[in-house]
Amino acid sequence: DAGVTQSPTHLIKTRGQQVTLRCSPKSGHDTVSWYQQALGQGPQFIFQYYEEEERQRGNFPDRFSGHQFPNYSSELNVNALLLGDSALYLCASSLVISGELFFGEGSRLTVL
Amino acid sequence: DAKTTQPPSMDCAEGRAANLPCNHSTISGNEYVYWYRQIHSQGPQYIIHGLKNNETNEMASLIITEDRKSSTLILPHATLRDTAVYYCIVRVVGNAGNMLTFGGGTRLMVKP
Numbered sequence: 001d002a003g004v005t006q007s008p009t010h011l012i013k014t015r016g017q018q019v020t021l022r023c024s025p026k027s028g029h030d031t032v033s034w035y036q037q038a039l040g041q042g043p044q045f046i047f048q049y050y051e052e053e054e055r056q057r058g059n060f061p062d063r064f065s066g067h068q069f070p071n072y073s074s075e076l077n078v079n080a081l082l083l084g085d086s087a088l089y090l091c092a093s094s095l096v097i098s099g100e101l102f103f104g105e106g107s108r109l110t111v112l
Numbered sequence: 113d114a115k116t117t118q119p120p121s122m123d124c125a126e127g128r129a130a131n132l133p134c135n136h137s138t139i140s141g142n143e144y145v146y147w148y149r150q151i152h153s154q155g156p157q158y159i160i161h162g163l164k165n166n167e168t169n170e171m172a173s174l175i176i177t178e179d180r181k182s183s184t185l186i187l188p189h190a191t192l193r194d195t196a197v198y199y200c201i202v203r204v205v206g207n208a209g210n211m212l213t214f215g216g217g218t219r220l221m222v223k224p
Contacts, residue, residue: 033210035214041216042199042214042216043156044214045212045213048209048210048211055209090156092155092156094210101156101212103155105155
C-alpha cells in the first residue's frame with residue numbers, strides 16, 4: 001500500500017519563476033493538505049482540498065494556489081517566487097476531511 | 113486551536129523511557145491532544161492522540177492530566193531511531209477540517 005508520494009523531491013528555481021509540485025495521496029484517501037516548512041521551523045498550513053475544492057486556507061498570499069484532480073491527486077503552484085519561498089513543501093492526505101493526516105517526504109524547493 | 117508549550121530540547125539515554133511534556137493550559141473542552149514526530153529530512157509521522165483519558169499504542173503512551181492543561185508523551189524504551197522533533201498539537205476533531213498548527217516542538221536526542 002503506497003503512502004503519500006510527492007514529486008519532485010528536490011528542485012532549484014530562480015526568483016520570479018513559477019513552480020508546480022505534485023502529490024499522490026495514500027490509497028483510499030480523498031483529502032489533501034499542503035504545508036510549508038522553513039528550515040528550523042514547524043510546518044505551516046497552506047491549504048486543504050476536498051472534492052476538488054479548496055476547503056481551508058492558511059495565511060499565505062494568492063501566489064500560492066492549488067488544484068485537486070478527480071483521482072484525488074493534487075498540485076501546489078507558486079508564482080513569482082521569492083527567496084523566502086525556499087522551504088520543504090509537505091503534502092498530507094487523509095480519509096475524509098477530518099481524518100488523521102499522513103505526510104509525504106516532501107519536496108525541497110530552493111529559490112536563488 | 114489552542115497554543116502549546118514544549119521544551120525546545122531533551123536528551124534521553126538509549127533503552128530508558130523518554131518523557132516529553134506539553135503544556136496546553138488554554139485547551140477547550142472539544143479539543144484533542146495530538147502528537148507527531150519528524151525524523152530528520154522526513155515528513156511528520158502521527159504517534160498518538162487523546163481527549164481526556166490516557167492512551168497507549170504500539171509506539172507510545174499519552175498521559176493527560178485531569179484538568180487537561182498538560183500532557184506527557186512517553187516512549188517506554190527509547191532507541192536511537194527515536195531521535196526526532198516531537199510536536200504536541202491541540203485541535204478540534206470534526207467536519208471543519210483537520211488543519212494542524214505546529215509549534216516549535218521538542219528536539220529529542222537519544223544517546224547511546
